[in-house]
Amino acid sequence: MSWARAVVRATCPESAGAVRLVLEVDGWSGHVAGQHVDLRLTAEDGYTAWRSYSIASAPQQPLVSLVVQGVDGGEVSPYLISDVQEGDVLELRGPIGGHFVWRAALGGPVQLIAGGSGVVPFLSMLEHHRLAGSDAEVRLLYALRNPQDVLGTGVLGQVGPRVQVTYAYSRSAPPGWQGPTGRLDAGVLAEHVCGPAAAPQTFVCGPTGFVEAVAGALVQLGHVPTSIKTERYGDAA
Protein backbone atom coordinates (compact mmCIF):
# COMPACT_ATOMS: atom_id res chain seq x y z
CA MET A 1 0.00 0.00 0.00
CA SER A 2 1.43 3.36 -0.93
CA TRP A 3 1.09 6.64 0.92
CA ALA A 4 -2.10 8.55 0.15
CA ARG A 5 -2.64 12.29 0.15
CA ALA A 6 -4.62 13.52 3.13
CA VAL A 7 -5.87 17.08 2.99
CA VAL A 8 -6.38 18.74 6.37
CA ARG A 9 -9.98 20.02 6.33
CA ALA A 10 -9.98 21.30 9.90
CA THR A 11 -7.84 21.42 12.99
CA CYS A 12 -9.30 22.19 16.40
CA PRO A 13 -8.07 21.95 19.96
CA GLU A 14 -9.36 18.82 21.69
CA SER A 15 -7.89 19.69 25.12
CA ALA A 16 -5.11 21.98 26.35
CA GLY A 17 -2.46 19.64 24.93
CA ALA A 18 -4.21 17.85 22.09
CA VAL A 19 -5.50 18.68 18.64
CA ARG A 20 -8.08 17.05 16.40
CA LEU A 21 -7.13 16.82 12.71
CA VAL A 22 -9.97 16.24 10.29
CA LEU A 23 -8.68 14.71 7.07
CA GLU A 24 -10.01 14.04 3.61
CA VAL A 25 -7.99 11.09 2.33
CA ASP A 26 -7.61 10.29 -1.37
CA GLY A 27 -9.13 6.91 -2.22
CA TRP A 28 -10.16 6.19 1.38
CA SER A 29 -11.85 2.79 1.51
CA GLY A 30 -13.47 3.13 4.94
CA HIS A 31 -12.31 1.66 8.23
CA VAL A 32 -13.32 -0.42 11.23
CA ALA A 33 -13.46 1.20 14.68
CA GLY A 34 -10.16 0.61 16.50
CA GLN A 35 -7.90 0.77 13.45
CA HIS A 36 -5.04 3.22 13.06
CA VAL A 37 -3.20 5.01 10.28
CA ASP A 38 0.45 5.86 9.80
CA LEU A 39 1.25 9.52 9.12
CA ARG A 40 4.45 10.45 7.35
CA LEU A 41 6.20 13.79 7.37
CA THR A 42 8.93 14.68 4.90
CA ALA A 43 11.38 17.51 5.53
CA GLU A 44 12.76 19.65 2.72
CA ASP A 45 16.01 17.66 2.69
CA GLY A 46 14.07 14.43 2.13
CA TYR A 47 14.29 13.17 5.71
CA THR A 48 11.12 11.35 6.68
CA ALA A 49 9.51 10.33 9.95
CA TRP A 50 6.31 8.39 10.48
CA ARG A 51 4.11 7.69 13.50
CA SER A 52 0.92 5.74 14.08
CA TYR A 53 -2.35 7.40 15.10
CA SER A 54 -5.63 5.72 15.96
CA ILE A 55 -8.70 6.82 14.05
CA ALA A 56 -11.04 8.83 16.31
CA SER A 57 -13.99 9.13 13.93
CA ALA A 58 -16.62 6.45 13.37
CA PRO A 59 -16.69 4.36 10.18
CA GLN A 60 -20.05 5.97 9.37
CA GLN A 61 -18.49 9.45 9.17
CA PRO A 62 -17.19 10.68 5.81
CA LEU A 63 -13.98 12.34 7.00
CA VAL A 64 -11.20 10.74 9.04
CA SER A 65 -10.41 12.38 12.38
CA LEU A 66 -7.24 11.87 14.38
CA VAL A 67 -6.59 13.22 17.86
CA VAL A 68 -2.94 13.92 18.61
CA GLN A 69 -1.70 14.48 22.14
CA GLY A 70 1.51 16.53 22.24
CA VAL A 71 4.55 14.71 23.64
CA ASP A 72 7.14 17.19 24.99
CA GLY A 73 10.34 17.05 22.98
CA GLY A 74 8.77 14.67 20.49
CA GLU A 75 9.77 14.68 16.84
CA VAL A 76 6.35 14.48 15.22
CA SER A 77 3.51 15.32 17.62
CA PRO A 78 4.53 18.94 18.42
CA TYR A 79 4.58 19.65 14.69
CA LEU A 80 1.11 18.13 14.22
CA ILE A 81 -0.18 20.16 17.17
CA SER A 82 1.28 23.57 16.39
CA ASP A 83 2.22 23.81 12.73
CA VAL A 84 -0.34 21.89 10.71
CA GLN A 85 -3.09 24.07 9.29
CA GLU A 86 -6.28 23.73 7.34
CA GLY A 87 -5.45 23.05 3.69
CA ASP A 88 -2.11 21.37 4.40
CA VAL A 89 -1.43 18.01 2.79
CA LEU A 90 -0.07 15.09 4.82
CA GLU A 91 0.87 11.58 3.73
CA LEU A 92 -1.13 8.77 5.23
CA ARG A 93 -1.14 4.97 5.05
CA GLY A 94 -4.14 2.95 6.22
CA PRO A 95 -6.51 1.95 7.62
CA ILE A 96 -4.35 -0.60 9.45
CA GLY A 97 -5.12 -3.35 11.95
CA GLY A 98 -7.46 -6.32 11.78
CA HIS A 99 -7.07 -7.22 15.40
CA PHE A 100 -7.75 -4.36 17.82
CA VAL A 101 -11.18 -3.66 16.33
CA TRP A 102 -14.83 -3.69 17.32
CA ARG A 103 -17.90 -3.68 15.05
CA ALA A 104 -21.51 -3.52 16.23
CA ALA A 105 -22.04 -7.03 14.83
CA LEU A 106 -19.59 -8.39 17.44
CA GLY A 107 -22.02 -7.42 20.20
CA GLY A 108 -21.13 -7.14 23.88
CA PRO A 109 -20.40 -6.92 26.65
CA VAL A 110 -17.40 -4.77 25.82
CA GLN A 111 -15.00 -3.33 28.37
CA LEU A 112 -12.78 -0.46 27.20
CA ILE A 113 -9.90 0.72 29.38
CA ALA A 114 -7.98 3.82 28.31
CA GLY A 115 -4.95 5.65 29.65
CA GLY A 116 -4.61 9.24 28.39
CA SER A 117 -4.60 9.46 24.59
CA GLY A 118 -5.35 5.72 24.54
CA VAL A 119 -9.01 6.74 24.54
CA VAL A 120 -8.84 7.68 20.84
CA PRO A 121 -9.78 4.32 19.25
CA PHE A 122 -12.57 4.03 21.83
CA LEU A 123 -14.06 7.33 20.64
CA SER A 124 -14.43 5.67 17.25
CA MET A 125 -15.97 2.53 18.80
CA LEU A 126 -18.43 4.53 20.94
CA GLU A 127 -19.49 6.78 18.06
CA HIS A 128 -19.87 3.68 15.88
CA HIS A 129 -21.97 2.08 18.63
CA ARG A 130 -24.27 5.13 18.77
CA LEU A 131 -24.63 5.58 15.00
CA ALA A 132 -25.28 1.86 14.50
CA GLY A 133 -27.96 1.92 17.22
CA SER A 134 -26.15 -1.00 18.88
CA ASP A 135 -27.63 -2.42 22.06
CA ALA A 136 -24.34 -4.02 23.13
CA GLU A 137 -23.41 -3.19 26.70
CA VAL A 138 -20.21 -1.13 26.72
CA ARG A 139 -18.23 0.23 29.62
CA LEU A 140 -15.33 2.65 29.35
CA LEU A 141 -12.90 3.18 32.21
CA TYR A 142 -10.86 6.25 31.26
CA ALA A 143 -7.75 7.01 33.30
CA LEU A 144 -6.38 10.51 32.97
CA ARG A 145 -4.17 12.81 34.98
CA ASN A 146 -6.38 15.85 35.37
CA PRO A 147 -9.98 16.68 34.43
CA GLN A 148 -8.85 19.21 31.81
CA ASP A 149 -6.92 16.49 29.91
CA VAL A 150 -10.09 14.73 28.80
CA LEU A 151 -10.35 13.99 25.07
CA GLY A 152 -13.54 13.32 23.15
CA THR A 153 -15.98 15.24 25.36
CA GLY A 154 -18.33 15.50 22.36
CA VAL A 155 -18.63 11.72 21.97
CA LEU A 156 -18.43 10.88 25.67
CA GLY A 157 -21.16 13.42 26.49
CA GLN A 158 -23.77 11.82 24.28
CA VAL A 159 -23.40 8.08 24.76
CA GLY A 160 -26.62 6.05 24.97
CA PRO A 161 -28.10 4.20 27.94
CA ARG A 162 -26.19 0.98 27.17
CA VAL A 163 -22.85 2.77 27.62
CA GLN A 164 -21.29 3.61 30.96
CA VAL A 165 -18.29 5.94 31.22
CA THR A 166 -16.16 6.05 34.38
CA TYR A 167 -13.27 8.47 34.83
CA ALA A 168 -10.27 7.83 37.07
CA TYR A 169 -7.96 10.74 37.91
CA SER A 170 -4.34 10.10 38.86
CA ARG A 171 -3.20 13.66 39.70
CA SER A 172 -6.10 15.96 40.42
CA ALA A 173 -9.82 15.25 40.51
CA PRO A 174 -12.73 17.68 40.20
CA PRO A 175 -13.94 19.15 43.51
CA GLY A 176 -16.13 16.70 45.40
CA TRP A 177 -15.05 13.74 43.21
CA GLN A 178 -16.26 10.42 44.65
CA GLY A 179 -15.03 8.15 41.84
CA PRO A 180 -11.71 6.35 41.44
CA THR A 181 -8.36 8.14 41.80
CA GLY A 182 -4.75 7.04 41.54
CA ARG A 183 -3.45 4.14 39.51
CA LEU A 184 -5.69 1.48 38.04
CA ASP A 185 -4.58 -1.36 40.26
CA ALA A 186 -6.40 -4.66 40.72
CA GLY A 187 -8.64 -3.14 43.40
CA VAL A 188 -9.87 -0.28 41.20
CA LEU A 189 -10.28 -2.62 38.25
CA ALA A 190 -12.25 -5.18 40.28
CA GLU A 191 -14.66 -2.44 41.29
CA HIS A 192 -15.06 -0.62 37.98
CA VAL A 193 -14.78 -3.09 35.08
CA CYS A 194 -16.98 -5.96 33.89
CA GLY A 195 -15.92 -9.05 35.82
CA PRO A 196 -14.70 -12.25 34.14
CA ALA A 197 -18.08 -13.94 34.78
CA ALA A 198 -19.73 -11.67 32.16
CA ALA A 199 -17.06 -12.81 29.63
CA PRO A 200 -16.46 -9.30 28.22
CA GLN A 201 -14.29 -8.52 25.23
CA THR A 202 -11.74 -6.24 26.83
CA PHE A 203 -9.67 -3.60 25.03
CA VAL A 204 -6.81 -1.78 26.77
CA CYS A 205 -5.04 1.15 25.11
CA GLY A 206 -2.53 3.79 26.19
CA PRO A 207 1.10 4.19 27.22
CA THR A 208 3.03 0.90 27.25
CA GLY A 209 3.56 0.82 31.02
CA PHE A 210 -0.13 1.52 31.64
CA VAL A 211 -1.34 -1.16 29.23
CA GLU A 212 1.00 -3.81 30.61
CA ALA A 213 0.08 -3.05 34.23
CA VAL A 214 -3.67 -3.12 33.50
CA ALA A 215 -3.53 -6.27 31.37
CA GLY A 216 -1.49 -8.01 34.08
CA ALA A 217 -3.96 -7.00 36.79
CA LEU A 218 -6.91 -8.20 34.67
CA VAL A 219 -5.34 -11.64 34.32
CA GLN A 220 -4.75 -11.65 38.06
CA LEU A 221 -8.49 -10.96 38.49
CA GLY A 222 -9.32 -14.06 36.46
CA HIS A 223 -9.85 -12.64 32.97
CA VAL A 224 -8.80 -15.00 30.19
CA PRO A 225 -5.68 -13.56 28.49
CA THR A 226 -7.14 -14.17 25.01
CA SER A 227 -10.18 -12.04 25.89
CA ILE A 228 -7.92 -9.00 26.39
CA LYS A 229 -6.73 -7.01 23.38
CA THR A 230 -4.04 -4.41 23.82
CA GLU A 231 -2.72 -1.43 21.90
CA ARG A 232 0.50 -0.03 23.34
CA TYR A 233 1.32 3.52 22.29
CA GLY A 234 4.90 3.72 23.57
CA ASP A 235 6.04 5.47 26.71
CA ALA A 236 7.53 8.65 27.99
CA ALA A 237 11.17 7.97 28.84
Add this chain to the structure above:
Amino acid sequence: MTSIDTPDRRLDGNALAGPLLELFTIDLSAAMATCVHCDGTAPLGEQQLYADAPALVLRCRDCTGVLLRYSADSHSTGIATVRADLSGLRLLVAHVPAAGASR
Protein backbone atom coordinates in the same frame (compact mmCIF):
# COMPACT_ATOMS: atom_id res chain seq x y z
CA MET B 1 21.85 -0.38 25.56
CA THR B 2 18.15 -1.15 25.72
CA SER B 3 17.26 -4.35 27.50
CA ILE B 4 14.17 -6.19 26.37
CA ASP B 5 12.48 -5.22 29.62
CA THR B 6 12.63 -1.49 28.89
CA PRO B 7 9.06 -0.40 28.32
CA ASP B 8 10.11 2.37 25.92
CA ARG B 9 8.66 1.90 22.51
CA ARG B 10 7.61 -1.64 23.22
CA LEU B 11 4.47 -1.79 21.11
CA ASP B 12 1.99 -4.33 19.87
CA GLY B 13 2.74 -6.09 16.59
CA ASN B 14 -0.26 -4.18 15.26
CA ALA B 15 2.04 -1.18 14.74
CA LEU B 16 4.17 -3.29 12.36
CA ALA B 17 1.25 -3.94 10.01
CA GLY B 18 1.69 -0.55 8.31
CA PRO B 19 5.38 -0.97 7.45
CA LEU B 20 4.76 -4.56 6.29
CA LEU B 21 2.41 -3.15 3.65
CA GLU B 22 5.54 -1.98 1.85
CA LEU B 23 6.23 -5.62 1.12
CA PHE B 24 2.99 -7.57 1.46
CA THR B 25 -0.37 -6.81 -0.14
CA ILE B 26 -2.56 -7.49 2.89
CA ASP B 27 -2.77 -6.29 6.46
CA LEU B 28 -1.03 -9.02 8.46
CA SER B 29 -2.08 -7.91 11.97
CA ALA B 30 -4.69 -10.66 12.30
CA ALA B 31 -2.52 -13.34 10.64
CA MET B 32 -1.49 -16.15 13.00
CA ALA B 33 2.25 -16.25 13.51
CA THR B 34 4.02 -19.36 14.83
CA CYS B 35 7.35 -18.94 16.57
CA VAL B 36 10.33 -21.03 15.43
CA HIS B 37 11.81 -21.04 18.92
CA CYS B 38 8.85 -22.22 21.04
CA ASP B 39 6.05 -23.05 18.57
CA GLY B 40 3.82 -20.48 20.32
CA THR B 41 1.12 -19.14 18.02
CA ALA B 42 -0.69 -15.79 18.24
CA PRO B 43 -1.93 -13.09 15.91
CA LEU B 44 1.00 -11.07 14.58
CA GLY B 45 -0.72 -7.98 16.00
CA GLU B 46 -0.40 -9.43 19.52
CA GLN B 47 3.30 -10.16 19.39
CA GLN B 48 5.75 -7.68 20.89
CA LEU B 49 7.25 -5.00 18.69
CA TYR B 50 10.46 -3.22 19.66
CA ALA B 51 10.45 -0.01 17.70
CA ASP B 52 13.69 1.57 18.95
CA ALA B 53 16.22 -0.77 17.41
CA PRO B 54 17.70 0.27 14.03
CA ALA B 55 15.27 -2.25 12.60
CA LEU B 56 11.75 -2.98 13.79
CA VAL B 57 12.10 -6.18 15.80
CA LEU B 58 9.10 -8.41 16.43
CA ARG B 59 9.51 -10.78 19.35
CA CYS B 60 7.44 -13.75 20.42
CA ARG B 61 5.12 -12.84 23.27
CA ASP B 62 5.63 -16.27 24.81
CA CYS B 63 9.42 -16.74 24.72
CA THR B 64 10.67 -13.27 23.52
CA GLY B 65 12.62 -14.97 20.71
CA VAL B 66 12.97 -12.87 17.54
CA LEU B 67 10.22 -13.62 15.02
CA LEU B 68 10.98 -11.02 12.41
CA ARG B 69 13.27 -8.10 11.74
CA TYR B 70 12.28 -5.42 9.30
CA SER B 71 13.81 -2.21 8.03
CA ALA B 72 13.12 0.15 5.19
CA ASP B 73 15.37 3.06 4.38
CA SER B 74 13.55 5.70 2.46
CA HIS B 75 15.29 7.93 0.00
CA SER B 76 14.00 11.00 -1.72
CA THR B 77 14.71 9.12 -4.97
CA GLY B 78 11.38 7.32 -4.52
CA ILE B 79 13.04 3.93 -4.09
CA ALA B 80 13.24 2.38 -0.64
CA THR B 81 15.30 -0.66 0.24
CA VAL B 82 13.42 -3.09 2.44
CA ARG B 83 15.19 -5.76 4.47
CA ALA B 84 13.12 -8.49 6.09
CA ASP B 85 14.51 -11.36 8.13
CA LEU B 86 11.64 -13.82 8.55
CA SER B 87 13.69 -16.68 9.94
CA GLY B 88 11.96 -16.64 13.34
CA LEU B 89 8.56 -17.40 11.82
CA ARG B 90 7.79 -21.07 11.37
CA LEU B 91 4.40 -20.36 9.83
CA LEU B 92 2.15 -17.45 8.97
CA VAL B 93 -1.54 -18.14 8.37
CA ALA B 94 -3.70 -15.39 6.90
CA HIS B 95 -7.23 -15.24 5.53
CA VAL B 96 -7.24 -13.35 2.26
CA PRO B 97 -9.96 -12.60 -0.28
CA ALA B 98 -10.06 -15.42 -2.83
CA ALA B 99 -8.49 -14.52 -6.17
CA GLY B 100 -10.73 -12.22 -8.18
CA ALA B 101 -12.90 -11.12 -5.26
CA SER B 102 -12.69 -7.53 -4.14
CA ARG B 103 -12.58 -6.69 -0.45
